[in-house]
Amino acid sequence: MNQPLKIGHRGAMGHVAENTLESIEKALDLGVDGIEIDVHLCQTGELVVYHDFTLERLTDGTGEIAMKSLDELKSLKINGQFEIPTLLEVLDLIDKKCMLNIELKGLGTAFEACKSIQLYTEAKGWTFDDFVVSSFNYDELKTVYNINKDIHLAVLTESDIELATNIAQSIKAKAIHPHYFLLDHNEVKYLQNSGYKVNTWTVNAPEAIARLTSYGVDGIISDYPDRL
Structure with missing residues (x-):
């Protein structure tokens, strides 16, 4: 039985605050095959790595992340100590050591994500195989598909695998990213036999983890990638 890819969720958020450079560094230290992060577009146009649409849960700031400039976001602290990174800072830190799964969280993230991927494949020695772009926002995924057919897409779902596969078909996605509650052995085989x-x-x-591994999934995204 093949071992699934070890993918760190928001870095290694079980160990260090999520979506921070320090958490990503921890995931790299743990020998992950991939890292999953979330991105939003801030007011000044940069992609920042952060999960929530608002700042209250993790930082000393308030309000919507999309309404803040990069300077304003950089002045905040996550859990009192960490900075909110940009996508480019994360890319420079990972430096092709593993695959990066960029989840498009906020609206309007597709264009900038494509631009960044294009830059790093053309100028920094990355390949399209080093990236996966995923989202629950299927319009953002369609935008990526319309901009650049070479970018590997993954459709996220926590409720409806059939809808996810229909979307995946329409944008030639490489992967389906379902919540693990949705999966059994037959479902995994069905999706893989469908080409995902x-x-x-x-x-x-x-x-x-043992159960999903026995189903033969291709990758497992975990807060504790050292358990995989």
């Missing part, structure tokens, strides 16, 4: 990689999230309990 199956990377599932967010799997932390050792017994769940």
Whole structure:
């Protein structure tokens, strides 16, 4: 049985604050095959790496991330100590050591994500195989598909695998990223036989990791990639 890819969720958020350079560094230290991060477009046009649409849960700031300039965001602290990174800072840190799964969270993120991927494939020695772009926002995925057919797409779902496969078909996605509750052995085989990689999230309990591994999933996204 093949071992699934070890993918760190928002870096290694079980160990260090999510979506920070320090968390990504920890995931690299743990020998991951891939890292999953979330991106939003801030007011000044940069892609920043952050999960929520608002700042309250993790930072000393308030309000919507999309309404803040990069300077304003850089002045905030996550858990009192970490900076909100940009996508480019994350790319420079990873430096082709593993695959990067960029989840498009905020609106209008597709164009800038494509621009960044294009830059790093053309000028920095990355390949399109080093990237996966995923989202629950299927319009953003369609925008990526319309801009650059070489970018590998993954459709996220936590409720409806059939809808996800229909979307995947329309944008020639490489993968489906279902919540692990949706999966059993037959579902995984069906998706793989339909031509999709199956990377599932967010799997932390050792017994769940063992079960998903036995189903033959292609990748497991976990807060604790050292458990994979």
